[in-house]
Amino acid sequence: MGAGPGDPELLTRKAVARLRAADLVLYDALVDVRVLDFARRAQRFFVGKRAGRHAISQTGIEALMIRAARKGRRVVRLKGGDPFVFGRGGEEALALRAAGVPFDVVPGVTSAVAAPALAGIPVTHRGLASAFLVVSGHDEAAFASAIGQLQPNRVTVVVLMGVGRAASLAALLVERGWARGTPAAMVFAASTPRQQAWYGRLGDLSSDTLAAVVAGGDDPGTLIIGDVVTIAARIGVSDAGASDTEEAPAAMRNEERYVGR
Numbered sequence: 001m002g003a004g005p006g007d008p009e010l011l012t013r014k015a016v017a018r019l020r021a022a023d024l025v026l027y028d029a030l031v032d033v034r035v036l037d038f039a040r041r042a043q044r045f046f047v048g049k050r051a052g053r054h055a056i057s058q059t060g061i062e063a064l065m066i067r068a069a070r071k072g073r074r075v076v077r078l079k080g081g082d083p084f085v086f087g088r089g090g091e092e093a094l095a096l097r098a099a100g101v102p103f104d105v106v107p108g109v110t111s112a113v114a115a116p117a118l119a120g121i122p123v124t125h126r127g128l129a130s131a132f133l134v135v136s137g138h139d140e141a142a143f144a145s146a147i148g149q150l151q152p153n154r155v156t157v158v159v160l161m162g163v164g165r166a167a168s169l170a171a172l173l174v175e176r177g178w179a180r181g182t183p184a185a186m187v188f189a190a191s192t193p194r195q196q197a198w199y200g201r202l203g204d205l206s207s208d209t210l211a212a213v214v215a216g217g218d219d220p221g222t223l224i225i226g227d228v229v230t231i232a233a234r235i236g237v238s239d240a241g242a243s244d245t246e247e248a249p250a251a252m253r254n255e256e257r258y259v260g261r
Contacts, residue, residue, distance in 0.1 A: 002082040002108015005118075006032040007191035010109050018106055023073040026061060028087075030080030030220050032192060039076070058088065062095040069101045080220070082110040086136050086160055110134075112158045115190035115222035119197040120237025121229055128227040129156040137162015137169055137223065144172050152177040156226035163188075163221035170205035173225065178202060183229035189219035199229060 001018055004010035011019075019025065019038035027036065029048025036044055047056045047064070056064070061077075068075045083089030083105065096103045112134040116123055123132040135146045137159040147157065152173075162169055163186060174180055180203030188196045200207075202225060 001076055001078055001106035002087075002110070003027075003031045003035045003078050003080050004109040005081060005111040005114045005191040006189065008032065008034045008038070010114070010191060011035065011038070012106065012108070015106050015108065018076050019078075021074055022076040024068050025076045025078055026064065027078040028080055031078050035078070042076070058091070062092055065092065065096065066099045066101055069096075069103075079108070080111070081114075081160075082108045085110045085112060085134065111190055111220070111222055112160060115187040116158065116185070116224045116228075118190050118195065118237075119185060119187045119224075120232030120235050121185060121224055122231055123156045123158060123224075123228060125228050125231055128231075129154070132156035132158055132226075134158045134160065135162075136160055137165050140165060140168055140172065143169055147173060147176060150176075153179060153182055153227070156224065156228050159223035159225070161220075162223050166223055167206035169223070170202050170225075173202060178225075182225060183227055185224045185229045185232070186221050187224070188221045190222060192219075194219055197232075199232065 001015055003015070016038050019035070019042070020040075022039050022042040025036065025039045025042045025044045026047045027044065029046075031048075045064075047061050049055065065075055065077055077083070077089075077092060079087040079089060081087065084107070089105070093103065093105065113123055124130060131154075133146065133150065133155055135143055135157065137143055138161045143159070143162070150157075157173070159166075159169060166186070170184070173182075180201065182202040184200055184202050184205060186198040188194070188198075196219075
C-alpha cells in the first residue's frame with residue numbers, strides 16, 4: 001500500500017480503511033508518522049531502509065509478511081509514495097504469490113508527480129515538455145543508462161533518491177548535451193510542514209550553496225530538471241503551497257537557496 005508523499009490527507013479512502021482494519025503494519029522510513037495514527041489497533045513495526053541503514057533485510061521483510069498472514073493476521077505493507085515506484089512492491093508481490101498468500105495492491109500518490117506539483121512544477125506542460133522520465137538516482141550507472149537515449153532538453157527528468165548525488169548526476173546530463181542553464185529544482189519533505197524548495201539551474205547543482213542545502217537535513221528530496229521548472233515562478237507557488245501573489249516564490253528570492261537566476 002502506498003502512503004503518498006507524506007500528508008495524511010493525500011491517502012486514498014481505501015488506504016485509510018485498510019489501515020483501520022490492520023492487525024500488523026510494516027512501514028518504511030519515508031512514511032510520515034501521522035499516517036500511522038489510522039492504524040491504532042494494529043501492531044506497528046518499522047522495516048525501513050535509508051542510505052544503507054537497514055532495519056531488516058528485504059528477505060526478512062518478505063518472510064515476516066508471509067508468516068503473519070499465514071497466522072490469519074491482516075497485514076499492511078506500507079510504503080512511501082506508490083508501492084510500485086522504486087518501492088520493491090513488485091518483488092514483495094511476487095514473494096507473496098510464490099508463498100500462496102492472497103493480497104491486493106493499494107496505489108498511492110507518487111512523489112515523482114506530487115513533489116513537483118506542490119512546488120508549482122507540472123511534469124508536462126504544453127510547449128515545454130510532452131513527456132517525463134522518472135529515474136532513481138542512487139545508482140549512477142543505471143541513471144546514465146536511463147538518460148542515454150534522451151534527446152537533451154526535450155523531456156522533464158524527475159529523480160528520486162538522488163539528492164546526495166545531484167552534482168554527479170548533473171555532470172552526466174551535461175556530458176550528454178544538456179545545457180548547464182537548464183532549469184532545475186529540488187523539493188524536500190514534499191507535502192509536510194517541513195516542505196522546502198530550491199530553484200536554480202543544472203549548472204548550479206555542484207555549487208557550495210546547494211551542498212549546504214542538501215546537508216541541512218535528512219528529509220527526502222526530489223530533483224526535477226527541465227524547462228517546466230520555470231512554471232513555478234509564473235503561477236506563484238511558494239514552499240508553503242499555493243499563493244495568490246504574482247511574485248516569484250520566496251525560495252527563488254532567497255539567494256542562499258536560489259542560485260544563478
